[in-house]
Amino acid sequence: MQAFTLQDGRLCAEAVPLEDIAEQVGTPTYVYSKAAIESAWRGFDQALGDHPHQVCYAVKANSNLAVLQLLARLGSGFDIVSGGELERVLAAGGDPRRVVFSGVGKTADEMRRALEVGIRCFNVESTAELSRLNRVAGELRLTAPVSLRVNPDVDARTHPYISTGLRENKFGIDIREAEAIYRQAANAAHLSVEGVDFHIGSQLTDLSPIADALERVLALVDRLAAEGITIRHLDVGGGLGIRYRDETPPAAEDYARVLLDGLQGRDLELLMEPGRAVVGNAGVLITRVQYLKDGSEQRFAVVDAAMNDLLRPSLYDGWHAITPVRPRADTDTLPWDIVGPVCETGDFLGKQRELALAEGDLLAVHSAGAYGFVMASNYNTRPRPAEVLVAGGCHHLVREREPLRALWRGEHLLD
């Protein structure tokens, strides 16, 4: 699926040239393709065929309201990790009965709200959380649907900051303790055991750790069944990778095949929580070259986007393709470090990129649809960028650039 294409030397999101968007909305701006998001989501949904399933898009990857709205209209469920994400899903028209709530630190207030709106399931990550949820549900005279997020202790072989399924990670319940905690859940007055879930990490490019985790978790499901504790759904989390540079992540069909084969006929509804794989390659960040610093040692292209707008290169050494929106032939191709205006040496979007550049050129930073805007901050008192959704040959401003005065809203001077 190719969301952004070069036509007559112009990089277009579907039929809309990025230059027009930059002209009208300014830079830096995130641009997403509706068609690309929908096709990626449908890829997961269709890969699971007629096996009972629900794709619960992981809101953390990109929580723009218009993005959530178009997924809700496709019938997507949502994986949330905070009360804020829940409110976004509701504001975008998402169905609370298709929401699963993950995360290690759910507060009593967040639990209350999720119970009141009737979410599908709480993915519980500790015994302390289980007790709190039982108490909060009891106070509301409700029953909380639960799944235990088990930590299967498999190495997802991804960046250590985004690996979550090893015993030393803070996530989930040690699989060796899970049976005892399921017994506790099954006996709790205000909990109803519905499922089991795991999520071993993000940007996975190999299916074998997922197959290993699946096998361990299904063995747990069988042991629980023998004790009379019935698990109705299996939530396999998210984590499927995308191509940033030269990775070859598995296709949704191959992923689904591993899951369906792994079930070996067990009667379990499948839930999945893909984030990056739905939106990652459906977005670019457009930015303009402000200055060229052509030194003897190093060449820097200072652009108007920075680490506060796209943190992945600085935080994980994440590699994103950077291409000129209108390639030029009138200057030499040279190795440039593409850096932002933020006062940090780690503020870069790419290093040693072979590009022919001039001041004022528009660049596209690719694969920026996931963990892009959502990780943006106001560091250096910079407004967060605008967001645009391209749909049906038109572009829609779906989030305005933050006005400067909003940057000190809620702050108070002393008398």
Ligand SMILES: Cc1ncc(COP(=O)(O)O)c(C=O)c1O
């Ligand atoms: C519990 C859970 N589900 C789903 C996701 C989505 O992951 P990804 O964007 O890698 O698909 C994450 C983030 O890694 C997560 O922590």
Ligand SMILES: N[C@@H](CCCC[NH3+])C(=O)O
């Ligand atoms: N923010 C990370 C992914 C985190 C996944 C969340 N559990 C990234 O950009 O790659």
